[in-house]
Amino acid sequence: MSHLSKRQFLKSMVGATALPTIQGPTLNQVFAQFANVPANTLAHQEGFWAAIRTAYPVTTDFIQLENGYYSLAAQPVLDSYLKHIQQVNAVSSYYMRTRQFNDKLESQTQLARLLGCSADELIITRNTTESLDTVIAGQNWKAGDEAVMAEQDYGAMLDMFRLQARRHGIVNKMISIPNHPQSDDELVNLYEKAITPKTRLLMVCHLVNITGQIMPIRQITEMAHKRNVEVIVDGAHAFGQLAFNISDLGGCDYYASSLHKWLGVPLGAGILYVRKDKIPGLWPMFGDSSFSDDNIRKLNHTGTHPVATDLAIQDAIRFHDSIGIERKQDRLRYLQRYWTDKVRNHPNIVLNTPSDPKRSCAIANVGIPKLKPAELSKALFEKYNIFTVAIDSPAVKGIRVTPHVYTTTAELDTFVKALKELAG
Structure with a gap:
C-alpha cells in the first residue's frame, strides 16, 4: 500500500467516525414525527419504540430480560464496529502509531x-x-x-x-x-x-x-x-x-x-x-x-x-443521542413500572425494588418465596423461554429483570403471566 493510500485510509477513518449513524428512512421519519413529543408522553407511544426496535438485532430465540449485564449494540453501531476492525487491520501498526x-x-x-x-x-x-x-x-x-x-x-x-x-x-x-x-x-x-x-x-x-x-x-x-x-x-x-x-x-x-x-x-x-x-x-x-x-x-x-x-x-454515542437520554430514561422507567405494577400487590410475589418511581428506572428485582432464585430463573427460561438472572444474597432473594428500549410490552405481558402462574 502506498504512503498516499495510507493517508487516504486514515482520512476515510476520521470521516467515517464523524458521519451520522446510518439509519433507515423509516427510523429517521419516526424521529422527525415525534421530535416535539415530551419524553414522558413518548414513553408509552408503542409505535415509536417499535421503530427503535427495528434498529436492534434482537434475538427471536427467547425473551431477553437480562440486559443489565451486557446489552446488544444497535445494528448501525455493530456495522460500524466491524468496519473499524477491517480498516484498522488493513494497515495494522501504521494506524496504531499515527492515529x-x-x-x-x-x-x-x-x-x-x-x-x-x-x-x-x-x-x-x-x-x-x-x-x-x-x-x-x-x-x-x-x-x-x-x-x-x-x-x-x-x-x-x-x-x-x-x-x-x-x-x-x-x-x-x-x-x-x-x-x-x-x-x-x-x-x-x-x-x-x-x-x-x-x-x-x-x-x-x-x-x-x-x-x-x-x-x-x-x-x-x-x-x-x-x-x-x-x-x-x-x-x-x-x-x-x-x-x-x-x-x-x-x-x-x-x-x-x-x-x-x-x-x-x-x-x-x-x-x-x-x-x-x-x-x-x-x-x-x-x-x-x-x-x-x-x-x-x-x-x-x-x-x-x-x-x-x-x-x-x-x-x-451518535445512536444514543438520536434517541435522547431523557427519552431512554422515561421509556425504561415506564417498562419497569408496566410489569411491576401488575404484580406489586400479589400475595405470593415479593418486589425487592422501591415502589417510588423516582427511586428506580429499568431494573427491578422480584422473588417468589416458595422458589429459590435459581429455581425461579430456571423455570422462567425452561417453561416460558424468558431469560433473567438469579440474585441470591442475604438481603436480596429474587431475579433481576432488566428490559431495554427494544423490549416490548407484549414481552412483559408474557413475563407477568408466567410470574403469576409460577407464584400460584
Whole structure:
C-alpha cells in the first residue's frame, strides 16, 4: 500500500467516525414525527419504540430480560464496529502509531461531554471493575485506615477492598441498604453512622445493580465531604440509563461506568472520572513515566488493545443521542413500572425494588418465596423461554429483570403471566 493510500485510509477513518449513524428512512421519519413529543408522553407511544426496535438485532430465540449485564449494540453501531476492525487491520501498526491516540482522545472528549466533565478528568478503561479497582488500589493506604461500603455493592469491588485489607491492613466497614427506604435521610444516615475519624473512602452505587434502587448520591457525597471522606461512585448501570450530569452528584471524587450496558458500545470499554484535584494523589496500577502525576493519562497505561471498540464509542454515542437520554430514561422507567405494577400487590410475589418511581428506572428485582432464585430463573427460561438472572444474597432473594428500549410490552405481558402462574 502506498504512503498516499495510507493517508487516504486514515482520512476515510476520521470521516467515517464523524458521519451520522446510518439509519433507515423509516427510523429517521419516526424521529422527525415525534421530535416535539415530551419524553414522558413518548414513553408509552408503542409505535415509536417499535421503530427503535427495528434498529436492534434482537434475538427471536427467547425473551431477553437480562440486559443489565451486557446489552446488544444497535445494528448501525455493530456495522460500524466491524468496519473499524477491517480498516484498522488493513494497515495494522501504521494506524496504531499515527492515529490511535488522537481517535481515542476524540472518543474520550465525547464521553466527557455526556458526563458533563472536562476531557482531562476522564479516561477510557475496559469496564467499571477496572475503573473502580484503579481508584481503590491507587489510594495511599496505611494500616488502620477505614473504608465504607455496602453488602449490595458489586462483588469485584468488595474483593478489591478485601485485598487492600490483606495487603495494607485497612478496615472495611460494611452497611446494608434497605430495599424499601422511607427517605433519602435514612440512606444517608446509614453511611454517616459508619464513618469514623479513620475513614478515608466511601463507595456507593449510583444505581444498585441487584435491585435497581437509585441512591441519593448528592446527599451522601455532601455528607461524606463534611467528614473529610472521599467518595467513589459505582455508576455501572446509571451512565446511559439515567439523565444526569456529574455536577448533579455533589462533587463526588471518582465515578466509573461500563459502556456495554446502557450506552450500547460493543464489549470492552468503560470510563473512569477522577476530579481534577484528586488525580495527583492516585497511584497508577501500571507504571508509566510518560505523564506527570497530575495527568489522568498516567492511570491509563493499557498496552496494545482492540482499538475498534474505542472507535465504536463514537458511533454508539451518535445512536444514543438520536434517541435522547431523557427519552431512554422515561421509556425504561415506564417498562419497569408496566410489569411491576401488575404484580406489586400479589400475595405470593415479593418486589425487592422501591415502589417510588423516582427511586428506580429499568431494573427491578422480584422473588417468589416458595422458589429459590435459581429455581425461579430456571423455570422462567425452561417453561416460558424468558431469560433473567438469579440474585441470591442475604438481603436480596429474587431475579433481576432488566428490559431495554427494544423490549416490548407484549414481552412483559408474557413475563407477568408466567410470574403469576409460577407464584400460584
